Amino acid sequence: MREIWALARKDLRIEARSKVVATQIVPFAMVILVLFGLALDADSRTLRDLAPGLFWVATLFASVLAIQRSIAVETISSTFEALRLSGAPAWKLFAGKALAVAIQLLAIEAVLGLGIVVLYRSSFQDPVLIVTAAVAATIAIASAGSLYGVLAVGMGVRDTILPMLLLPIMMPVLVAATRAFGDGLGTAALNGWTWTGLLGLLAVVYATAGALAYAVVIEDT
Amino acid sequence: MDYLGYLISGWGVVLVAVAVYAFSLLRRGRALTARVPADRRRWMTTDD
Amino acid sequence: MDHAVDVHDAVVLLDRFPALAGLSLKLRAGTVTLVQGPNGAGKTTLLRMLAGLAPLERGRATVLGYDVATEPRLVRASVGLLSPQTMLYDDLTIAENLSFWATLAGHDDVDLMAALERVSMAPFADQQVVTLSTGQRRRAAIAVVAIRRPRLWLLDEPHAGLDQAGRDVVDGLIEDAIAAGATVVVASHELDRVRPLATHVATVAGGIVHRFETVNAGASGA
Amino acid sequence: MSTALSRPHVASTSSKLTLVLGVASLLGLAVLLVFSFVLTDPDQRVFERGADLEPLLTGQGDAVRLLYVHFPVAMVTYIAFTLNAIGSIAVLWKKSTWWDNTAAAAAEVGVLFCGLTLATGSIWGRPIWNTWWKWGDVRLMTTTILFLIFIGYLAYRRTMSDSRVRAKRSAVVGLIGAINIPIVYKSVDWWQNRTLHQQSTLRNRSVEDLTLFTMIFGMVVFMAIFAWLMVHRFRIGWLEHQTETVGLEAAIIERRAQTSAAISDAVTDSRSSAETGSD
Numbered sequence: 068m069r070e071i072w073a074l075a076r077k078d079l080r081i082e083a084r085s086k087v088v089a090t091q092i093v094p095f096a097m098v099i100l101v102l103f104g105l106a107l108d109a110d111s112r113t114l115r116d117l118a119p120g121l122f123w124v125a126t127l128f129a130s131v132l133a134i135q136r137s138i139a140v141e142t143i144s145s146t147f148e149a150l151r152l153s154g155a156p157a158w159k160l161f162a163g164k165a166l167a168v169a170i171q172l173l174a175i176e177a178v179l180g181l182g183i184v185v186l187y188r189s190s191f192q193d194p195v196l197i198v199t200a201a202v203a204a205t206i207a208i209a210s211a212g213s214l215y216g217v218l219a220v221g222m223g224v225r226d227t228i229l230p231m232l233l234l235p236i237m238m239p240v241l242v243a244a245t246r247a248f249g250d251g252l253g254t255a256a257l258n259g260w261t262w263t264g265l266l267g268l269l270a271v272v273y274a275t276a277g278a279l280a281y282a283v284v285i286e287d288t
Numbered sequence: 289m290d291y292l293g294y295l296i297s298g299w300g301v302v303l304v305a306v307a308v309y310a311f312s313l314l315r316r317g318r319a320l321t322a323r324v325p326a327d328r329r330r331w332m333t334t335d336d
Numbered sequence: 337m338d339h340a341v342d343v344h345d346a347v348v349l350l351d352r353f354p355a356l357a358g359l360s361l362k363l364r365a366g367t368v369t370l371v372q373g374p375n376g377a378g379k380t381t382l383l384r385m386l387a388g389l390a391p392l393e394r395g396r397a398t399v400l401g402y403d404v405a406t407e408p409r410l411v412r413a414s415v416g417l418l419s420p421q422t423m424l425y426d427d428l429t430i431a432e433n434l435s436f437w438a439t440l441a442g443h444d445d446v447d448l449m450a451a452l453e454r455v456s457m458a459p460f461a462d463q464q465v466v467t468l469s470t471g472q473r474r475r476a477a478i479a480v481v482a483i484r485r486p487r488l489w490l491l492d493e494p495h496a497g498l499d500q501a502g503r504d505v506v507d508g509l510i511e512d513a514i515a516a517g518a519t520v521v522v523a524s525h526e527l528d529r530v531r532p533l534a535t536h537v538a539t540v541a542g543g544i545v546h547r548f549e550t551v552n553a554g555a556s557g558a
Numbered sequence: 559m560s561t562a563l564s565r566p567h568v569a570s571t572s573s574k575l576t577l578v579l580g581v582a583s584l585l586g587l588a589v590l591l592v593f594s595f596v597l598t599d600p601d602q603r604v605f606e607r608g609a610d611l612e613p614l615l616t617g618q619g620d621a622v623r624l625l626y627v628h629f630p631v632a633m634v635t636y637i638a639f640t641l642n643a644i645g646s647i648a649v650l651w652k653k654s655t656w657w658d659n660t661a662a663a664a665a666e667v668g669v670l671f672c673g674l675t676l677a678t679g680s681i682w683g684r685p686i687w688n689t690w691w692k693w694g695d696v697r698l699m700t701t702t703i704l705f706l707i708f709i710g711y712l713a714y715r716r717t718m719s720d721s722r723v724r725a726k727r728s729a730v731v732g733l734i735g736a737i738n739i740p741i742v743y744k745s746v747d748w749w750q751n752r753t754l755h756q757q758s759t760l761r762n763r764s765v766e767d768l769t770l771f772t773m774i775f776g777m778v779v780f781m782a783i784f785a786w787l788m789v790h791r792f793r794i795g796w797l798e799h800q801t802e803t804v805g806l807e808a809a810i811i812e813r814r815a816q817t818s819a820a821i822s823d824a825v826t827d828s829r830s831s832a833e834t835g836s837d
Contacts, residue, residue, distance in 0.1 A: 145421035154413025235706035317571030320797040542817030
């Protein structure tokens with residue numbers, strides 16, 4: 068467990084000093100919200116109804132950048148090689164990297180949450196449901212993203228492949244998280260907890276797949 | 289026959305696409321075969 | 337085990353280029369081997385392969401008794417690779433870098449300050465890497481390798497980018513490693529610097545060991 | 559394709575097996591066209607509204623003839639992606655080049671047929687559903703996502719030149735794609751909780767025998783076409799693998815030959831480097 072925390076703490080510390088997420092990715096996510104507002108040319112009622120979907124699309128786009136940053140941290144000084152050399156088990160490396168991404172994504176989502184309240188006039192009618200769904204969805208996104216991020220690392224130009232690998236896979240997460248938020252924000256009459264349950268299942272599936280598959284990249288010679 | 293336009297385009301897209309792909313496979317195969325010595329062209333064998 | 341390194345007919349590809357083209361090499365435990373050769377001879381690839389980082393296309397290799405192809409994790413955990421890249425996080429301090437790598441390697445108990453003393457970097461412990469000079473970064477990188485207490489040291493151009501004092505630090509470290517009974521492989525262009533310490537010299541060219549000679553055998557196990 | 563098949567003396571990926579498969583496919587296709595357009599009647603069933611029946615009141619008329627191609631193409635798609643998943647498992651399990659090759663071939667053919675499934679489905683949907691596209695239809699959504707996932711898979715394969723790394727990493731990507739399919743299916747099912755698709759057409763007792771036969775015969779024909787494409791695509795992958803290994807032999811010999819030439823310069827070269835103290 069110490070290795071996992073050390074890795075996550077290291078990434079968060081680097082973010083605290085470099086502020087790439089805070090000064091680039093969070094504003095980018097907000098830009099998406101504003102762009103949606105302008106592009107849809109909608110009255111506030113429409114935006115309020117669409118808020119759950121727009122929130123999660125913005126989160127997914129931002130997550131691609133957050134994952135690229137998480138990988139860039141390891142490639143700038145070839146520390147990815149050092150991680151492979153460390154002898155730590157692959158699943159622990161995966162857990163540490165994914166945990167740091169998840170925490171940063173939650174911070175981005177918190178700002179986006181504020182954004183939809185201010186810009187789209189959303190109201191958090193069931194905060195417990197919203198937070199639970201967000202945490203489950205974030206674990207799923209961070210897990211799948213960290214795995215695909217590392218699969219896209221290596222020789223050659225592969226950075227551009229990440230969105231095409233990650234986003235189609237994230238479709239069930241998008242649907243479930245949007246539905247759960249629809250209930251939580253009071254824009255859809257359905258049971259958000261069922262969808263949160265699906266999100267929990269997805270989180271477990273991707274976290275397990277990532278922990279197992281990370282070894283293919285890390286331990287492969 | 290009703291829907292004739294839909295029927296022709298539906299069947300047409302399948303037949304044309306499969307034919308084009310089949311010919312492209314044959315072309316790729318020809319070009320590659322020329323670059324591999326005959327003794328390495330055994331079909332359907334494993335080389336593990 | 338008899339040999340710390342036992343490589344037979346190793347072919348290693350960089351993309352499609354055979355950086356190692358059927359290289360064979362046997363090194364006894366406790367020896368210091370200088371790997372010399374022109375640029376592009378395959379020295380760096382040889383060291384990376386011995387570290388379990390470059391896959392064998394053909395041939396076999398055991399390092400410290402572990403098979404490089406089937407037990408790469410055990411190989412990696414037991415070697416210390418000093419590569420031209422410093423492998424340090426720019427935004428962290430030297431102390432944070434060191435403590436992070438010590439934790440990952442499972443050596444929480446290591447005296448980090450002592451390790452920094454050894455490379456004369458203790459005064460800079462709380463400075464971020466980004467504020468340090470190239471030479472200082474390399475010294476810190478050396479300390480990171482040292483705290484792993486490797487049984488096989490793989491040093492890729494350890495003297496490059498270092499001033500006179502820094503080179504002495506490297507030499508001191510190699511002596512420490514020998515004293516601790518470790519095996520050392522140094523790839524270097526600085527023959528004059530390494531030769532006095534070396535017990536063997538392997539000349540690499542065209543992806544194979546062209547010549548392997550024993551020099552200075554008395555230095556072994558000193 | 560028949561011209562190429564009839565000239566086996568030309569060095570190609572053809573063989574007796576593919577010749578037989580190819581001729582059988584073409585004949586089968588001709589027979590299938592006759593069945594689909596001439597022998598079968600338009601769908602003129604009349605449904606009564608009932609809990610277990612489609613909300614359609616009348617049959618699809620001649621549009622049913624599109625299903626004779628849509629249905630087999632869709633079957634081939636799912637078989638191809640299943641084969642890709644099996645290949646991926648085998649690669650991770652046994653590091654098999656043969657299976658990696660199979661997985662790659664199946665994905666490429668699968669993407670083609672998946673695209674055709676979507677196209678024919680859409681063309682069928684326009685007159686019957688009155689729309690090209692229906693968000694929320696379970697099978698349409700699942701197939702779309704499947705299509706996108708495997709376009710990503712094929713693009714990912716192209717980014718890697720090291721065949722060993724490529725085999726393992728793309729096996730992971732392919733498998734995670736496969737794992738997703740039931741999840742996507744289930745989530746869309748919950749999403750709209752309705753489907754416009756023909757529910758269990760085959761099990762519906764009112765389907766005519768001839769319609770049923772044409773459906774099954776279409777499947778057989780397209781399986782033969784699939785097999786022909788797979789064999790050729792597999793052999794291309796195999797040949798690519800061979801050119802790589804042939805190239806490798808040559809490259810190794812060339813690299814070793816440089817040794818003695820390089821070594822004479824090496825001593826002077828390394829000495830001069832030592833003086834400048836740089837690599």
